[in-house]
Amino acid sequence: MSTTTTTTTTTTLRDVLRVCERLDWADASRHVVDNAVFCVRALDNPRPGEITTARLDLWVAAMRGDGRSGSRIRALLSSLRVMLHRAQRLGLIDTLPLFPEPRTLPMAEPRALVLQPEWVDALTVALEGESRQAAQLVRLLLNTGLRVSEALSLHWDHVDLQQQQLLITRTKAHKARRIPINAAALEVLQQRRLVRTTGPVFSLKLRRLQQLHRAAVDRVCQQLVLGEEVRAGWVLHTLRHTCLTRLASIGWSAPQLQQFAGHSSLAVTQRYVHGSAVALPQLPTIV
Numbered sequence: 001m002s003t004t005t006t007t008t009t010t011t012t013l014r015d016v017l018r019v020c021e022r023l024d025w026a027d028a029s030r031h032v033v034d035n036a037v038f039c040v041r042a043l044d045n046p047r048p049g050e051i052t053t054a055r056l057d058l059w060v061a062a063m064r065g066d067g068r069s070g071s072r073i074r075a076l077l078s079s080l081r082v083m084l085h086r087a088q089r090l091g092l093i094d095t096l097p098l099f100p101e102p103r104t105l106p107m108a109e110p111r112a113l114v115l116q117p118e119w120v121d122a123l124t125v126a127l128e129g130e131s132r133q134a135a136q137l138v139r140l141l142l143n144t145g146l147r148v149s150e151a152l153s154l155h156w157d158h159v160d161l162q163q164q165q166l167l168i169t170r171t172k173a174h175k176a177r178r179i180p181i182n183a184a185a186l187e188v189l190q191q192r193r194l195v196r197t198t199g200p201v202f203s204l205k206l207r208r209l210q211q212l213h214r215a216a217v218d219r220v221c222q223q224l225v226l227g228e229e230v231r232a233g234w235v236l237h238t239l240r241h242t243c244l245t246r247l248a249s250i251g252w253s254a255p256q257l258q259q260f261a262g263h264s265s266l267a268v269t270q271r272y273v274h275g276s277a278v279a280l281p282q283l284p285t286i287v
Contacts (some may be wrong), residue, residue, distance in 0.1 A: 012046065012048075012088075013039070013045055013046055016092070017040055019090070025082075030206055034081040035075050036080070038076060039080045042059065047092075049093050051084065054200075056077075056098075056099060076082065077099055083098075098233050113230065113241070116240050120142060122223060123217065123220050127213070128217045130215070131212050133204055134204060134209055134212045134216075138239060141187055143181070143243065144185050145247070145260060147171075147237075148204075148237070149170070150170060152200065152202055152204065152206060152209075153170040154168070155201065156199065156202055159189060161190065164180060164181050165180055166178070172262070178258065187239040211256040217231060217234045244269075254269050
């Protein structure tokens with residue numbers, strides 16, 4: 001199946017991207033738009049109707065041949081799908097091409113890195129020297145398991161300090177959820193309340209946060225001699241993995257973790273529960 005469109009249209013995929021930036025991605029993190037820009041360039045900025053199922057298959061095969069991971073390809077296809085849906089709403093195409101089935105793009109291996117308390121303490125100290133707000137945000141991420149985008153878009157209207165709850169509305173699955181917060185997260189929010197009481201809780205931009213975090217991780221790994229494997233695997237999303245893994249280790253069930261994390265399925269939740277969180281009983285003698 002291929003897309004159909006009026007042959008006289010001169011609207012290109014880049015034109016559709018600009019519309020998506022205004023209507024679909026106004027509050028999205030920058031990497032979502034960056035993925036869309038990559039798609040436009042990689043496909044040579046075609047008209048939406050020129051993107052057929054056959055062309056998609058060839059493009060995906062080329063990306064896999066270049067060594068791009070399944071998760072990276074899925075992220076690019078997700079941005080492309082949004083643009084083509086927008087093109088359909090604009091009347092530029094009648095139908096969408098068939099996208100690759102998920103089974104043909106294997107899921108990435110789950111992250112195995114779980115941060116140790118002393119690592120987090122050193123990270124907080126390193127960040128405090130550059131940006132107290134970044135240190136506070138990292139502490140909140142570790143204690144709530146929020147996605148970075150969820151924390152950066154958190155507004156005071158959705159923070160209930162009295163009931164110690166957060167209402168998360170801008171989620172990956174577009175489904176709001178309400179979560180409890182612990183004493184550490186409450187302390188962070190009380191500190192932020194002294195700085196600002198309306199609008200977003202944090203004013204940091206994603207790119208700046210990433211720069212500060214990467215520099216702090218590099219310093220901590222050098223200071224504690226943690227090695228290249230830890231340094232390479234320690235990203236902002238590791239804070240979310242660490243939080244959910246620790247909750248699993250103290251007995252939270254998969255359904256509880258799913259609701260808390262806002263996952264669309266239990267299969268996704270299982271990827272966050274690492275083997276290090278499961279205490280196996282002593283193996284009895286078999287023979």
